[in-house]
Amino acid sequence: MTYIAKPRLRHPNLKANKFGFTHRDYEGAVSTLCAGCGHDSISSAIIQACFELNLPPHRIAKLSGIGCSSKTPTYFLGNSHGFNSVHGRMPSVLTGANLANRDLIYLGISGDGDSASIGLGQFAHSVRRGVNMVYIVENNGVYGLTKGQFSATADRGSKSKKGAYNRDAAVDMVMLAMELGATYVARGFAGDKAQLVPLIKGAIAHRGAAFIDCISPCIAFNNHPGSTKGFDYVREHNEAVNRLDVMLPREAITVDYQPGEVEEVTQHDGSVLALRKLADDYDVHDRIAAMHHLQKSKAAGEIVTGVLHVDPEPDDLHANLNTLPTPFNKLAEKELCPGSTALDKFNAAHR
C-alpha cells in the first residue's frame, strides 16, 4: 500500500514532547503489512516509546534484515536513517555502524525467520559482544512473506494453518539471550501495548545489549487454533512477571505505588526502571534463578512476559575495546594519520 501517500495534515493541537516533536514526527510511511498484523502494533509501540523518551528521531538508526518484520522500519521513524540489509545479518551491520558512531541509538529489528535460523549466529555473537543496541525480534513462529512455513521458533507440536504439525524443537531466543549475556532481556506481546511501550523504553535507556522477544501474531498464517503464537493462545497463557514504568534521568518519579510493591532499578544513564512485581519469586537481577523460572514456566505451557533480566551496570563493546568517546566518523587526518616523519622512522627500522 505504499502507493497511498500519508497525508501531511495533522491535528493542530497534537501534543508535543519536551523537544517539541509530535507523535507524527516519529511515524514513517504507511504500512504494507496485512491489516491487524502484530508487527504494526510493535511499530506503533516503538513510535510511542521514542516520543515519550523525547528522542530526536534523527539520532536513531534503525536496521533490519529480510522478512515481514524487517520491512517495518520503513513504517516508523521516517526521519531516521534506515538500513534494510540481508537475511539474518542485521546484527553485523549494526555492530559495524555502532563502531563507527557510538553516539546514535541503534534499533535492530528482526524476526524469528531472520534471527532464529540463518541469523542465529550473528544474533548470538552480537549479544555476546555486548553491542549497545535494542534488538527486537518480532516473533510469530512462521514465515509470512513466503506463505506460512514454520519458523525455528514454532513450538514442537504446534499446528500450521494447513494442518501440518511441527516436529522440530523450538529455538528459545530469550533463553539464548540470557545464556549469552544480554544485559537487558524482556519478552512482550504485540497484543499488550501498555506492557510493550515501557519494555522498549527501558531497552533504549539501557547502555548495553538489550534484547526483546516480542510475540507478534501473524494474522494471515499463524492465528488459528493449534498455533501457540496466535492472539488468543498468548492471551490465555501470558504470565507477566512484572509491570514496568520507565522514568527518565532527572525526572520526578510519578508512578503511584504502595511501598514494597515496586523495585526501582537505576540504570547507568540515570533512568529508573520501576518494576511492579507480579510474580513474588521473580528476581530480575538473578540471571540463573530467572532462567530457572523461565524453563519451569515453559514446561508448564506458560509464556513469561515482562522484564526478565537486567544488569544496571552493563559493559558494552566500546568499553571492551577501550575506544575514544568521540565517534570514529568524526575523526580526520589529524587524529588518524601518523604522518611522514613516523613513516621515515618506520622505514629506517626495516632496513
Added chain:
Amino acid sequence: MSQPKVNDFVIKFANVNGSGSASANRLFAKSILRMGVPVSPRNIFPSNIQGLPTWYEVRVSEAGYLGARGGVDLMVAMNPQTWDRDLLSIEAGGYLFYDSTKALPASKFREDVNVIGVPLTELCNREYSDPRQRQLFRNMVYVGALGALLAIDLAEMEKLIREQFSSKDSLIAPNIQALHLGHAYAAENFECPIGLEVRRSDRVGKRIFIDGNSAAALGCVYGGATVAAWYPITPSSSLAEAFQQHCRNYRRDRETGKNRFAVIQAEDELASIGMVIGASWNGARAFTCTSGPGISLMQEFIGLAYFAEIPAVIFDVQRGGPSTGMPTRTQQSDLLTCAYASHGDTKHVMLFPEDPHECFEFAASAFDYAERLQTPVFVLSDLDIGMNDRLCEPLVWDDSRTYERGKVISHDELEAGAEFGRYLDVDGDGITYRTYPGTHSTRGAFFTRGTSKDRYARYSEAGPDYSDNMQRLLRKFDTCRLMLPKPVMRKARRSTSLGVVCYGSTSPAMNEALDCLEDEGLNLNAMRIRAFPFGDEVVDFISEHDRVFVVEQNRDAQLRFLLVNECALDPTKLISVLHYDGTPITARYIMQEISSDVAALKPKPKKKVAP
C-alpha cells in the same frame, strides 16, 4: 666448481615446522642485505603448526632480481624427513650442508654435490646443558657456520642479533656465543669462502625489507581506517594482526590511553564484511582482509554494497584454490570471483599491488576510491608478497595529502536547502550524494536497501526505475576507469610487435625474464596492469601489438578473460603464460614459454638446395 659464484646464488634451508628456525633464517638473509646485496627470501610452509617440513629459500642477487629463481646452490638440510628430495633439488656442482654428528652412509649423498658436514648437535651438546637451548641455539650455530662459509661479515650478524633481542638483553650474549661457535668451526675445518661468496656491494640503497601484509596494514592506518573486522584465514591473518599492532603504536591517545581504532575478530567472513558495510555506511573507513574462501562467503554482502552503494575495502591475499585448495601456496586465481562477485549484474574495482610498497600505497588509496566511488574495492595481493619479506622502495606519505571522502552532504548544506536524492545523478558521473546517519533532524534521512529503488531511495519495482539505476551504475563504473592507477609500461630496447602483460606479484620474475630475453635478442614491450576496470592505455597497448603474452598464476587465464570480456579484444592474439602449481612463477619459466611460442611462429627454414 671452477669459478666462484659471487652474490648470485640460491640457498635453501630445509627445517621442521616449529623448531625455531624462522628467526635464525631471517637473520641470515638480513645479514646479506646489510652487506648491500639484494636478497629475496621465501617461506615454503605447510598448513601445520608443528612437525611437518618447512623451507626457507633465499635468493641472493647482485642484479636485484627478486623473483624465485628455481634450483638450489646450497641446501641446508636440517630435516631428515625430506633429505632425499632436498638432495635431489641441488644443482650439479652445488653444496649440501648438514649436521654431521651422526655418520650417514655414502648412499645418502651425491657425487656431483659438495658436502659440508658440521657436527651441530655435538657442538651444542658440548656447549649447552638445557635441552631446549640445545635445539634453539643449533639454528644460530648453523647461521654462524654459513657466515664463515660464504664470507658474510660477522660483525653484521652480531649487530642483527643485538637488534633482534634489544628487548631481551639476556639473550644477546648466548646467541652471539652460538654464532661464534659455528663460525669458528667452519673457519677451522673448511676453506672459506666456498664456491659461493657474498661480497659487499651497494645495490640495496634506501630500500626496505618488509612483508606485504604488514605494509598493507600500515597503509590502512595511514589511509584512515578505524574499523577492521576479520576472520582468521591463511595467508591474510597477519594483515589484521599487523593492523592491530600498528594501531597500538600510532592510534592510541597519548593522554587518555583510548583507542582511535576498533578491531573485531568476527565469527565468520559474513559478519566481517557486514561490519565493514555497517561502519562504512555510518561514515567510518573500514576494511576486512581474507583469502579466496572468505570471498566466496562474502558474496551476498558484496552485492548489497554494490547495489546500495556503500564503500568497503576488501583485501584478498590470494592462495591456491578452488575450495580449501592449497592454503599455504600462492596463486592469482580470485580475479573473476572478485570482479563479478555476487548474483545479478555486478562489477567491482580491483587493485593489483606488485610488492609491499604498492601494498601500502594501494591500501591507503583504496579507502579514497571506495568512498569516492561508494562501492567495494578489492586489493588483490597474494601469499608470495603478503607473507614474505620483500625488498622494496621505502613507503612514502605526502603530509599534504588529505582523505577524499567523496560526495557527502553536510548538515549545513542540508540546512541551506540542498536538494537531496540518494541516487540522484547530479554531476553526470554516475556517483551520487550520500548523508551519514544522524546528520540533520528533518532532512537527508534515507532508507538503504538491497531492493530496487528510485532516485530518492524509495522502494520501487518499476522497470524504468530499476533500469535507470542499473545504467547509472554502469556510468559510475566508467568513471572508475579514469581514477584508478594507470598501468606501468616498459619499452623494449628495439621496436617490436610482441607485447607481454602481467600484474601483481609476478612482476620481479617478469622483469628478469624481459632482461634475459632481450639479451638473447628477443624484444617485448611490457605492461603491468594495476587496476580493474581497465583504462584506455590497456586497450591501446594490446591494440598496438600483434601478439601479446598474458602472464598469470591461475589455470583459467582469468586476466585474459577480463581483457577479452571487458575490452572486446581479439582473443587470438592474447597468448596465455600460466603457472599455477602453487609455487611463485620464475623468470626461467616465463622465458621458456615465450621463447618456445616465438620459435614456433618463425617460418621453418626451407630445405637447403644445393647451389
